[in-house]
Amino acid sequence: MTRPLTAPLPHGAVSGAPATAKPRRLKLHRLVLWTALALFAAWFLAPLYVMLVTSLKDMEQIRTGHLLSLPTSPSLEAWSRAWSSACTGTDCNGLRPFFLNSVLLVVPAVLISTAIGALNGYVLSKWRFRGSELMFALMLFGVFMPMQVVLLPMSQVLGWLGLASSISGLVLVHVLAGLPSTTLFFRNYYVGLPDELVKAAMLDGASFWQIFRRIVLPLSTPILVVTLIWQFTQIWNDFLYGVVFSGADSKPITVGLNNLVNTSSSVKEYNVDMAAALIAALPTLLVYVIAGKYFVRGLTAGAVKG
Numbered sequence: 109m110t111r112p113l114t115a116p117l118p119h120g121a122v123s124g125a126p127a128t129a130k131p132r133r134l135k136l137h138r139l140v141l142w143t144a145l146a147l148f149a150a151w152f153l154a155p156l157y158v159m160l161v162t163s164l165k166d167m168e169q170i171r172t173g174h175l176l177s178l179p180t181s182p183s184l185e186a187w188s189r190a191w192s193s194a195c196t197g198t199d200c201n202g203l204r205p206f207f208l209n210s211v212l213l214v215v216p217a218v219l220i221s222t223a224i225g226a227l228n229g230y231v232l233s234k235w236r237f238r239g240s241e242l243m244f245a246l247m248l249f250g251v252f253m254p255m256q257v258v259l260l261p262m263s264q265v266l267g268w269l270g271l272a273s274s275i276s277g278l279v280l281v282h283v284l285a286g287l288p289s290t291t292l293f294f295r296n297y298y299v300g301l302p303d304e305l306v307k308a309a310m311l312d313g314a315s316f317w318q319i320f321r322r323i324v325l326p327l328s329t330p331i332l333v334v335t336l337i338w339q340f341t342q343i344w345n346d347f348l349y350g351v352v353f354s355g356a357d358s359k360p361i362t363v364g365l366n367n368l369v370n371t372s373s374s375v376k377e378y379n380v381d382m383a384a385a386l387i388a389a390l391p392t393l394l395v396y397v398i399a400g401k402y403f404v405r406g407l408t409a410g411a412v413k414g
Contacts, residue, residue, distance in 0.1 A: 157176075158175055158176065158382075159382040159385055159386055160382075160386065161176070161177070161178055161179055162175075162378055162379055162382040163186050163187060163379050163380075163382040163383035163386055164179040164182040164183060164184070164186070164379075165179040165182075165183075165186075165379055166181075166183060166185070166186075166379065167375070167377065167378075167379065169181075170378055170379060186377070186379035186380045186382070186383040187383040187386075187387070189202065189377075189380050189383075190202055190203055190368070190380050190381075190383040190384035190387055191203055191204055191207075191383075191387060192204055194368050194371075194380050194384065195368070195371050196364050196367035196368045196371060197367050197371055202368075203361060203364050203365065203368065203384055203387055203388065205357075205364075206359055206360060206361045206363065206364025206365075207361050207364075207387070207388075209275060209354075209357075209358055209359060209360050209361070210344060210360040210361040210362075212275050213275050213278050213279055213282070213343065213360055214340060214343050214344050216279050217278075217279045217282040217283055217286070217339070217343050218336060218339045218340050218343060220279070220283050221282065221283045221286035221287060221290050221339055222290055222332065222335050222336055222339060224283070224287060224290070224291075225286070225287060225289070225290020225291045225293065225294050225335060226290070226294045226325070226328065226332070226335075227320070228247075228287070228290075228291040228294065228295065229290075229291055229292075229293070229294025229295035229296075229297065229298050230294065230298055230320055230324055232244050232291070232295045233294075233295050233298035233299045233301075234298060234301075234303065234306050234319075234324070235316070244291070244295060247287070247288050247291055247292075248288060248292065249288070250285070250287065250288030250289075251288045251289055251292060255285070255348050255349070256348070258285070259348075259352055262281055262284075262353070263352070263353065266280070266281070266353060272353070272355075273353070273354060273355025273356075273358060274355060274358055275354075275358045277353055277358075278349065278350065278353055278354060278358065278360070281349050281353055282342075282343045282346070282349065285349070286339050286342065286343070289335075289338065289339075289342075290335050290339065293331055293334060293335050293338070294328070294331055294335065297328070297330075297331040298324065298328075301324070301327060305323055306319055306323070306324075309322075309323055330402070333399060333402040337395055337396070337399055337402075340391075340392070340395060341392050341395070341396075344360075344361070344362075344391060344392055345362065345392060346360070346362065347362040347363065347366065350362055350363045351363050351366070361387075361388045362388065364388075365384055365385060365388045368380075368381070368384050369381050369384070369385075
């Protein structure tokens with residue numbers, strides 16, 4: 109008598125269990141995961157949604173509607189007023205002068221702090237000298253030092269240099285405050301570059317600056333993007349240094365926004381306040397939308413290793 113032939117069970121399968129049970133469980137797990145992610149994203153983006161729809165409403169819609177309702181007749185009037193005619197204290201020129209001050213502050217501060225940080229990282233990783241590790245450790249104190257600690261000594265230094273209450277003084281403050289972070293980023297990235305590249309270039313007669321310009325910098329694109337985005341965000345969003353070290357004509361956008369929101373009037377115009385907040389946040393939002401993927405790639409390429 110011959111025994112019936114039966115196909116072998118797949119590895120891990122149980123006799124009598126349906127073959128589609130595992131794929132169904134996998135689909136269910138994915139559905140739960142995507143649902144949870146969507147809920148978290150909606151919760152996180154809800155304030156941005158409220159700010160946007162409120163900035164497109166007039167005061168009548170704000171008074172009669174609810175927080176999440178869409179504008180019945182969207183208008184950019186609140187944006188126009190926030191930009192050019194809203195009052196920030198006794199000045200009623202909107203956020204435009206503050207925005208321009210921030211641009212004049214951020215561009216040189218970001219470029220200078222990034223360039224010096226790249227040079228520091230290059231020296232501390234590829235041209236080590238006696239005491240270089242101690243110097244790097246001391247610089248790291250600046251990463252963890254509270255900003256309030258430097259307010260008094262920095263104000264004295266700016267006074268001695270004649271840069272108090274000026275955009276140039278704010279540039280100097282942010283360059284010095286950003287050097288520990290930029291040095292840390294570049295140093296940890298350059299440690300991962302092969303030392304043989306530098307040694308081979310030295311054998312060919314390349315100088316210190318030639319190696320930096322022709323070999324190290326072309327390999328630094330990921331960490332350059334990370335540092336530029338990091339510094340831009342930190343300096344643009346800074347309020348403490350801006351309110352302490354700026355003068356009447358050099359206040360950045362964050363100080364202007366604070367003055368606009370806290371300026372008292374007969375009727376609180378929430379749509380203008382929301383539009384002003386979005387104008388102040390728009391540059392950093394655009395930077396992350398456009399270059400966010402490069403920021404993540406730069407981090408995974410070694411920007412925070414070591």
